[in-house]
Each structure stands twice: as C-alpha cells, then as structure tokens.
Amino acid sequence: MSKTVKDFGKRTIGYPEEIVPVISTKDWVKGCTRDPRKRIIDYLTSLFPILTWITRYNVQWLTGDVIAGLTVGIVVVPQGMSYAQIATLPVQYGLYSSFVGVFLYCFFATSKDVSIGPVAVMSLTVSQIIKYVQEKHPNQWDGPSIATTLSFICGFIVLGMGLLRIGWLVEFIPAPAVSGFMTGSAISIVAGQVPGLMGITGFDTRAATYLVIINTLKRLPKTTLDAAWGLPALVGLYGIRMVCDYLSKRYPQRARVFFFMSILRNALTLVVFTIASWLYVRHRADSKGKYPIKILGNVPRGLQHVRPPTIDPELVSVLGSQLPIATIILFLEHIAISKSFGRLNGYKINPNQELIAIGVTNTIGSVFGAYPATGSFSRSALKSKSGVRTPLAGIVTAIVVIVALYGLTPAFFWIPNASLSAVIIHAVADLVASPQQVYSYWRVSPLEFVIWLAAVFVTVFTTIEYGIYVSVVASLVLLLIRVARPRGSFLGKISLKKDTLGSQEEREVFVPMKDNGIINSEVTVVPPSPGIIVYRLEESYLYPNCSIVNDVIVDYVKKHMRRGMDLSTIKVGDRPWNDPGPGRGNSDLSEQEANARKPILHAVVLDFSAISHVDTTAIQSLIDTRNGLERWANHPVDFHFATVLSPWIRRALIAGGFGLPGSSPTVPQEIAAVVPYRDGLRDRISTDLREQDIEGGRVDSESLSSNDKKTPRFEGQFGTVLHSETPFFHLDLTSAVSAAESGLGRWESTQPFATA
Structure with missing residues (x-):
C-alpha cells in the first residue's frame, strides 16, 4: 500500500504527501531494538541518579543540605520513636528505620525533598499485621521478627517492580483514593493514641476505629495522671505552631526565624516534659519498680540488631495474605509524596527509580533491624521548606539519628508515653484532608468524591486494609465504566466571525448539538447537511465500548434517516x-x-481526534455499523474519518476496508471472525458504483477492481488529478464534512419515496 495520506476536501489540497504513514510491524520491531547496547548502558546508569549531579556538588549546595538535614534530624528522632509505638515495637526500631531510610535513599533518589523513614500509616499497618500473625500463631514469633521479615519481603517485591520498570501500575490509583485511605488511617491513628494521651487502658486500641472511639468515651472517667503529660504537650505543640505562624505573617522579614522555631516544637516539647517527668517520678517508684506515669524505659544504645535477616519460610507463608496491603502502602504513599513535591518544586521524578530506592532501603534495612519505611509527608514538607538542595541532606539526617542512638538513649528513659502520643496526634492530624481539598474533589468529579468518602468510612468502620482495597477497586471500576460507557456526541457547526484590520474572517467550529453543547444559549448550532452525520468519539475505541458506539450511531440513523426499502410492498x-x-x-x-420527510443517509463522518487506540473488536464493530446502516439505507454509505493521527489507527482502519468508498468489492465483512463462515457470496445490498462520483469527481470502475493493483484514479472537482488509496481519511473535521457533502443527492433517484 501507499504510505501517503491525501485529503480531497476543498481545504486539503496542498498538504504535504507523507503526513500519517502506514506503520509496519517491522518498523515497530526496529524501534524497540534500536541500539540495544546504548539502551543497556542507559539502564544501568539510571539505577544510580547520584552520578548525574554529585560531580557538580558545591559549597552552596552543602550549606542548604546541612541546614535541611539537621532540621529533619531533630524531627525524625522523636517521630521515629513515636511511630514505633504505633507499630507496637520497641522505640529503638523506629530509630533503626529512620537511620537506614535517610542514609540509603540519597544514592537512588530522583527527588531531593522526600525523606524516607517510619510513617504513621505504614506503622499502623505493621501493628495490624503483627496482631494478625500472633493471633494465628501465638508465642511463635515476636513483633520485631515479624516486622523485619515484612520489611525484607516487601522491599524485595518493590525492588523487583522498579527493576522491571512496571512503576506505571501506580498510575491506576488516583489521588482521591490515596487521600481517602490516608485520611481514614489518620483518624484511626489519632483515635488509637487518645487512650495513651489520657492514660486510659483496658481495651484493644488496635480494634476498628469506631470501637476504639466508643470505648475511649466510656472510660473517660478513668483518666490517669498521664493526661498531665499528654494534654499540655498537645496544647503546647499546637500553641507553638499557631504563634509562629501568626508571627511569620505579622513580621514577614523574620519569617524564616519563626519557621525554624516552629519546627523545633517536637524536640522542645519532649525535652520539657521529659525533664518534668524526671523531676516528678525519679523518687516515686513502687516496690515493683513501677512509676506513677508510663515512661519509655530502657532504650538499647546503638545499633543492637545488625545481622543478616533470618527469613523463616513458615512466617513468610503466614504473611502471604498480608503482603499485598503492605506493599501497596509502601510504594503508593511514597510515589504520591514524591510526585507532589516534584510538581511543587519544578522537577520530575522517575517512579521506577523511586521504587528501586524504597526497595533497596527496606531490603537492606532488614539487616539493621528496621521495619518497613517509606516517604513521610510531614518530614518531606519540612525538608523542602528548609531549603534542601540535593538528596545528600539525608546523610546529615542519618548522622543526627546515629548521634541520638549512641549518645541520648539514657535521656530517652524518662520520656512520658503520653507526650509521645501527643507528638503522634499532632503529626498525623495533618494527613486528614482539609475541607477545601475534599470540596475540590466534589467540584472536579463527584464520583471520585464518593470514592474518597467510601475509603474513609470503610477504614474507620473496618480496617485500613479494607479501606485501601475498597478505594483501589472502586477507582478501577470507575475507570472501566468510563471506558465501557464512552462519551460521544453528534456534532453541528457554528460560524465564528472576527474583524481583523478592517476585514472579516469567518470559520466554522463543530460543537455538540445536544442542548447546544455550549454555554451560550443564544448561539444556534446548525446541523450538518441533510444526509450527513458527524459524530465525535471522546474515548479510545476499544472492545469494552465499541458496541455502545455502534448502537448509538445505528439508533440515531434509524430515528432520523429515511429507510431505503419500502417494506409495505x-x-x-x-x-x-x-x-x-x-x-x-x-x-x-x-x-x-x-419516512419520506426524512433525509437520505449519504455519509457518516467520524471525528477521531480524541482516539488514541483501536483494537480488532472495535474495527469489527465499525464494520458491523457500516453494514447495518447500508441495510437500512438500501445503498452504500460513505465513512469519512477526520484527524486520524496515529499510523496504527490508520493501519487498522485500512485493514477493515475503510478509507475507500463503502461499495468497493474489497471491503471485508469480518475482520476477525470467531467462527469462520464461508459461502462464497457477499451479503451486500448494492455493489454497483461503477459510474458514481467521488467527492465531486469520478471513479473509474476498473480502478476499484480487487484484481487491479494500480492506485485508484480520482478526478477532483478542481480539475486536478489526484491519487490515493484512502481518500476518505482527512486531516481535519471541516475538510471531512466538506468531502462528505460534495456527493449529496446521488441516491435520490433510487429511493422508493423519492417523489414524496
């Protein structure tokens, strides 16, 4: 076949000959296998993004990284210990995870802002998985062993996803779904920490959120002395932040000073209440060594659990059902955060490389006794606002964590658990979506708002696992519905006029005819010429939706176009x-x-400007549409296509017999029959087009013969001889409609109601 597309509308003569070539399978294979050596080298070097910028590192970058690294380090130490409590692990495991995360991430990162470490949602998930395993097999594995094994397996899975470059799977989960389960998880975490804040005990704080809230309210009269270290700490955290925010607006020239004062609030609060705890309880231990309030107790000094991970096959088997939820949270939260900060700060992250980064972090982290770690929103925001310049700031943060592990553990003994609960509540509350954000979901897409709401409610009333599954499945179902129920519209045209330097320019624009399709009700949409149908598809034309498109077009024709055969006879x-x-x-x-008052169907114009893919089933459905319309009209119907920009779509349409007049003997009836049926006959109503006009010209009947290998010859209405195998493919909708209208009236004399 010729590899040129020529358009025969009035406005298309003069276009270059090769605009949309027909692509071959050989061309596609060549494109995939081009220069394999270079592709392998690029792949290997892409695994270590640090090589692209470390050679340009300078003192100015170092200053910004040191400030940001110290700032995040001051925050990650108390948060790491707090989040370990959420995971029902000893607090040192939160510090192990914090150290490994920030240290390793800088070597593989494509985001300068993201801070890896323990996070609230992942910690809650770890606690639920530990509870699940220990209920199934009591006293067989302790919490740290379960958490470390989970970190290794999930890290290995995510690392494999990154190496295989399948990070695009993350794109199937939209932002409202992520926000929904994060909001529900934040509510669950806050509800679970309130009993610790008030010193309330006697029930399972890892149960469903609504049960935790009910039980907490029932036991409020049993509040203990711990509340004196919890409630004031929470009030102090919010008070410091509100005062610093106010002063930053009041004195903008000192905004940076107040910013750094605000970020010190976690460390400052813990220091103050730890001193208060030490002063109050150091001489009040009872005979059993218990103190009046709950304090952190002994924290092992340094890295106590550095050893190769011991992977118990039986434990892996038990964890099997819990791996999907842990893996989804591991990469989903991280990719969402890294993309968000990439948009805010003007750079693009590589999702596959980010998967490799967190995969390596968690796999190697299991050697240090770390539990699963991923990107933290609060610490990443803090790192970004602190003026970080490169991912190397993570090394500075790791140094701060190591100093805390080796030098501050004696002081950790006196930290009140209630104050740690206050730090958790203060940090996690920011994950709850704001009313403005939720309202934006409603304004943009009410269905996605429903998904967000469902994720929140399911998480609160069941578990975070079900919340994520509901949001993900609902999002995929919505996607499938949108594909299977495509939007499309029949088009009319309006004329736009513009005065330019005393002359008036006029052009036609095609818009939907239903409800005018436009906001301005005073503008009249003019339908196409009688006998012409213009339809725009607004989704890819694929097997889930092709039958819907077929029904819409055929039903419209039967309602508005004349039946070609008089059945009354x-x-x-x-x-x-x-x-x-x-x-x-x-x-x-x-x-x-x-029926006689209706116009005769002459041509169908399909706007393919929004179509990016077609498949075999869709082409077969389009053939069925053509056959159905020709049976109704009792004569061949021309199909014109506008804006077919993909060579693969053009190739598929040509394979289906489109691009030529609909009466060509070479037009197939089936493109890929499920059950072949051959009887040697063509079920066509009319094949006699030997002398008909094509777009105002004349087609030689021999040029349409299936045995003729020459290019069909067309005499255009301008007297120009043009050659093309696909004259019904057009570069724009205007030329397609003009070409379709040029042959109006050719079937008037053949209709049974022509004299009506």
Whole structure:
C-alpha cells in the first residue's frame, strides 16, 4: 500500500504527501531494538541518579543540605520513636528505620525533598499485621521478627517492580483514593493514641476505629495522671505552631526565624516534659519498680540488631495474605509524596527509580533491624521548606539519628508515653484532608468524591486494609465504566466571525448539538447537511465500548434517516423476523409519509481526534455499523474519518476496508471472525458504483477492481488529478464534512419515496 495520506476536501489540497504513514510491524520491531547496547548502558546508569549531579556538588549546595538535614534530624528522632509505638515495637526500631531510610535513599533518589523513614500509616499497618500473625500463631514469633521479615519481603517485591520498570501500575490509583485511605488511617491513628494521651487502658486500641472511639468515651472517667503529660504537650505543640505562624505573617522579614522555631516544637516539647517527668517520678517508684506515669524505659544504645535477616519460610507463608496491603502502602504513599513535591518544586521524578530506592532501603534495612519505611509527608514538607538542595541532606539526617542512638538513649528513659502520643496526634492530624481539598474533589468529579468518602468510612468502620482495597477497586471500576460507557456526541457547526484590520474572517467550529453543547444559549448550532452525520468519539475505541458506539450511531440513523426499502410492498412472511416494518391498517400511510420527510443517509463522518487506540473488536464493530446502516439505507454509505493521527489507527482502519468508498468489492465483512463462515457470496445490498462520483469527481470502475493493483484514479472537482488509496481519511473535521457533502443527492433517484 501507499504510505501517503491525501485529503480531497476543498481545504486539503496542498498538504504535504507523507503526513500519517502506514506503520509496519517491522518498523515497530526496529524501534524497540534500536541500539540495544546504548539502551543497556542507559539502564544501568539510571539505577544510580547520584552520578548525574554529585560531580557538580558545591559549597552552596552543602550549606542548604546541612541546614535541611539537621532540621529533619531533630524531627525524625522523636517521630521515629513515636511511630514505633504505633507499630507496637520497641522505640529503638523506629530509630533503626529512620537511620537506614535517610542514609540509603540519597544514592537512588530522583527527588531531593522526600525523606524516607517510619510513617504513621505504614506503622499502623505493621501493628495490624503483627496482631494478625500472633493471633494465628501465638508465642511463635515476636513483633520485631515479624516486622523485619515484612520489611525484607516487601522491599524485595518493590525492588523487583522498579527493576522491571512496571512503576506505571501506580498510575491506576488516583489521588482521591490515596487521600481517602490516608485520611481514614489518620483518624484511626489519632483515635488509637487518645487512650495513651489520657492514660486510659483496658481495651484493644488496635480494634476498628469506631470501637476504639466508643470505648475511649466510656472510660473517660478513668483518666490517669498521664493526661498531665499528654494534654499540655498537645496544647503546647499546637500553641507553638499557631504563634509562629501568626508571627511569620505579622513580621514577614523574620519569617524564616519563626519557621525554624516552629519546627523545633517536637524536640522542645519532649525535652520539657521529659525533664518534668524526671523531676516528678525519679523518687516515686513502687516496690515493683513501677512509676506513677508510663515512661519509655530502657532504650538499647546503638545499633543492637545488625545481622543478616533470618527469613523463616513458615512466617513468610503466614504473611502471604498480608503482603499485598503492605506493599501497596509502601510504594503508593511514597510515589504520591514524591510526585507532589516534584510538581511543587519544578522537577520530575522517575517512579521506577523511586521504587528501586524504597526497595533497596527496606531490603537492606532488614539487616539493621528496621521495619518497613517509606516517604513521610510531614518530614518531606519540612525538608523542602528548609531549603534542601540535593538528596545528600539525608546523610546529615542519618548522622543526627546515629548521634541520638549512641549518645541520648539514657535521656530517652524518662520520656512520658503520653507526650509521645501527643507528638503522634499532632503529626498525623495533618494527613486528614482539609475541607477545601475534599470540596475540590466534589467540584472536579463527584464520583471520585464518593470514592474518597467510601475509603474513609470503610477504614474507620473496618480496617485500613479494607479501606485501601475498597478505594483501589472502586477507582478501577470507575475507570472501566468510563471506558465501557464512552462519551460521544453528534456534532453541528457554528460560524465564528472576527474583524481583523478592517476585514472579516469567518470559520466554522463543530460543537455538540445536544442542548447546544455550549454555554451560550443564544448561539444556534446548525446541523450538518441533510444526509450527513458527524459524530465525535471522546474515548479510545476499544472492545469494552465499541458496541455502545455502534448502537448509538445505528439508533440515531434509524430515528432520523429515511429507510431505503419500502417494506409495505413486501409480504409480511418475507420480512425479516427482527424488523417487521409497518403494520396493517391506516398507520401504514402515515408511517410512509413520515419516512419520506426524512433525509437520505449519504455519509457518516467520524471525528477521531480524541482516539488514541483501536483494537480488532472495535474495527469489527465499525464494520458491523457500516453494514447495518447500508441495510437500512438500501445503498452504500460513505465513512469519512477526520484527524486520524496515529499510523496504527490508520493501519487498522485500512485493514477493515475503510478509507475507500463503502461499495468497493474489497471491503471485508469480518475482520476477525470467531467462527469462520464461508459461502462464497457477499451479503451486500448494492455493489454497483461503477459510474458514481467521488467527492465531486469520478471513479473509474476498473480502478476499484480487487484484481487491479494500480492506485485508484480520482478526478477532483478542481480539475486536478489526484491519487490515493484512502481518500476518505482527512486531516481535519471541516475538510471531512466538506468531502462528505460534495456527493449529496446521488441516491435520490433510487429511493422508493423519492417523489414524496
């Protein structure tokens, strides 16, 4: 076949010959296998993004990284210990995870802002998984062993996803779904920490959120002395932040000073209440060594659990059902955060490389006794606002964590658990979506708002696992519904006029005819010429939606176009079983008159500007549409296509027999039959087009013969001889409609109601 597309509308003569070539399978294979050596080298070097910028590192970057690294380090130490409590692990495991995360991430990162470490949602998930395993196999594995094994397996899975470059799977989960389960998880975490804040005990704080809230309210009268270290700490955290925010607005020239004062609030609060705890409880231990309030107790000094991970096959088997939820949270939260900060700060992250980064972090982290770690929103925001310049700031943060592990553990003994709960509540509350954010979901897409709401409610009333599954499955179902129920519209045109330097320019624009399709109700949409249908598809044309498109077009034609055959002259017994036609009696005459007033179908113009893919089933459905319309019209119907920009779509349409006049003997009836049926006959109503005009010109009947290998010859209405194998493919909608209108009237004399 020729690899040129020439358009025969009035406005298309003069376009270059090779605009949309027909692509071959050989061309596609060549494109995939081009320069394999270079592709391998690029792949290997892309695994270590640090190589692209470390050679340009300078003192100015170092200053910004040191400030940001110290700032995040001051925050990550108390948060790491707090989040370990959420995970029901000893607090040192939160510090192990913090150290490994920030240290290793800088070597593989494509984001300068993200801070890896323990996070609230992942910690809650770890606690639920530990509870699940220990209920199934009590006293067989302790919490740290379960958490470390989980970190290794999930890290290995995510690392494999990154190496195989399948990070695009993350794109199937939209932002409202992520926000929904994060909001529900934040509410669950806050509800679970309130009993610790108030010193309330006696029930399972890892149960469903609504049960935790109910039990907490029931036991409020049993609040203990711990509340004196919890409530004031929480009030102090919010008070410091509000005062610093106010002063930053009041004195903008000192905003940076107040910013750093604000970020010190976690460390400052813990220092103050730790000193208060030490002063109060150091001489009040009872005979059993218990103190009046709950304090952190002994924290092992340094890295106590550095050893190769011991992977118990039986534990891996038990964890099998819990791995999907842990893995989803591990990469989903991180990718969402890294993309967000990439948009804010003007750089693009590589999702596959980010998967590699967190995969390596968690796999190697299991050697240090770390539990699963991922990107933290609060610490990443803090790192970004502190002026970080490169991912190397993570090394500075790691140094701060190591100093805390080796030098501050004696002081950790006196930290009140209630104050740690206050730090958790203060940090996690920011994960709850704001009313403005939720309202934006409603304004943009009410269905996605429903998904967000469902994720929140399911998380609160069941578990975070079900919340994530509901949000993900609902998002995928919505995507499938949008594909299977495509939007499309029949188009009319309006004329736009513009005065330019005393001359008036006018152009036609095609818009949907339903409800005018536009906001301005005073503008009149003019339908196409009688007998012409213009339809725009607004989704890819694929097997889930092609039958819907077929039904819409065929039903529209049967309602608005003239039936080509007068069934009143045919015996009832000879009529098709599924199309009986008019009944007996006086109604026949009125139906014939109504049919005679309708225009004769001449051509269908399809706007493919929004179509990015077609498949075999869709092409077969388009063939069925053509056959159905020609049976109704009792003559061939031209199909014109506008804006077919993909060579693969053009190739598929040509394979289906489109691009030529619909009466060509080479037009297939089936493109890929499920069950082949051959009888040697073509079920066509009319194939006699030997002398008809094409777009105002004439087609030589021999040029349409299936045995003729020459390019068809067309005489255009301008007297120019043009050659093309696909004259019904057009570069724009205007030229397609003009070409379709050029042959109006050719079937008037063949219609049974032509004299009506």
